Amino acid sequence: MTLKLISLRNLMRRKGKAAFILAGLVIGVATVVGIISFVEATTHDIAHKLEQYGANILIVPRTENLSLSYGGLSLGGVSFDLEEIRESELARLATIKNHRNIAAVGPMVLGVASVEGRRILMAGVDFRAAGILKPWWRVQGAYPDANGILLGSEAAGLLNLKAGDRLPVNGLDLTVSGILEPTGSQDDQLAFAALTTAQQAFQKTGRISMAEVAALCKDCPIEDMVRQIAEVLPGAKVMAIQQVVKSRMEMLAQFSHFSYGISGVILFIGGLVVLVTMMGSVRERTDEIGIFRAIGFRRSHIMRIVFLEAGILSGLAGIIGYGLGLGCAQAALSLLSESHGGHVPFNPALAIGSLVLALALGLAASAYPAAMAARLDPNEALRTL
């Protein structure tokens, strides 16, 4: 005969009440698990989608010679004639603390080319990185190879060129591989070539004018990443495109805060369900507790009986709640996500957390009923019979 057996037998006897407490805790835990899992999966999804908006950090030479606007955003001082960054220095980005948050790095060399008597701004870019950094680009034709060139729509119009035409640039004989569809940005007036081709044309081998970085910043403040990059590139000026980043962060934060607020309310209600049901249970068992006290059970023994009951139910609720929450998150993700897919993975930390949460909630909500039971005067309890 043990206190645990008394608790178990009592739970078996009062199946309805036990089920009610279990349901209250399961709903609370499942809601929290479901919301956290859904928020995590959705945040990941949103973060992934947000990256498609392009670069959010610019790396430019530390100079104040020239200021120009790029892509509708202020780029600060960019000097493409006087100052450059060594391309090899970009490898240092892999050493920063938050290097895993870097989605793409797009080095760019800028130069002015003379084409049929006109001066045109030409940019050498890494077209693979450009796919991430400038996802809005649509090309009529193809991306250029080492001997090709991509023209912005306005540049192509002014130069009266189309895909397949030849274009000599600074001694290089390049072929127009494609025309960029209008973007509404300065890209429309530029000509784009492969980075090495442009470096060769401008005799800037191994040097770049600037670099664009797409950072996945759902878990890190963008300012930290800017600081970390600035530390490894002391000769460069690193700037965050704050508007984009802040809106990303705020959007994710608001979504999370709202969800956690809802979870808190449901947990509170779950706690109240446990509290009220346990108090009712203690009141119903006044006689029994009176007998226990009369035959020598200490107050601590009575509290242990109540806490054991709450602990057993809470442990069960933690396990069931985690499974249910995960299932609900998966179902919600399938229904609500734009891609109607996505997978909510098993998260061991969340599983342990849900168990701890259920135990903490169940035991905390049972503390008052347990204390009430322990305080019962055996003489008073037995007199009521």
Next chain:
Amino acid sequence: MSYIIADCLVKTFGAGASAVPAVSEISFQIAPGEFVAIMGESGAGKSTLLGILGAMNAPSSGRLLVDDIDVYRLHAEQLADFRREYLGFVFQSFHLVSYLSVIENVMLPLTVTRRSKTEKRAMALEALSRVGLTEKADRLPGEISGGEKERVAVARAIVNEPPILLADEPTGNLDSRNSREVMHLFQHLNDGGMTIIMVTHSAESAAYARRVMQVSDGRLQEDRSVIAAGLRMAS
């Protein structure tokens, strides 16, 4: 063996003008191995007195000494330990725990003691054999008769072999045959050296005691030995 000294016990419910005295300046001594019946009308204060003797109802004033332990100077947890080690309780309404089997009910006082499961079960079976209910050890209280319930309650009260047994109207809910069986059981326990203090309305039950205390209006009106009167029943 425990020597009980009640020293000027007073218990008053309420305060001021509405104060109701339930026990008024009762003093007595009970030697180890005595069988005492406390008798009186309803409301006379005998159950209150039993509650005080049972370390469950602190007196308003006065002292209760058991083996020189000033019982009500103990704190709450020590009082629980005292009840477990010194006292066995038999209640009028049996007060068995309905969801525990007969043997589990008997084992209840052993639950919070440091004994092995095997030892606890052996002690419970021994107590059940003393009340003649070994064969019903695995039944639930709802599956046995009133007389058997009372015997289970007695087994529970004696399972840890306390020196003192307190009984509140132990035959109050029993027919005459079951009442006799329970009283014979008490007599047998008393013959084995256990001190028994029993509250009863029944003169027939009181006749098994060696000493009868008559309580009226919270006062001890009479305290007499009944051996000489020949009222003690033969075993």
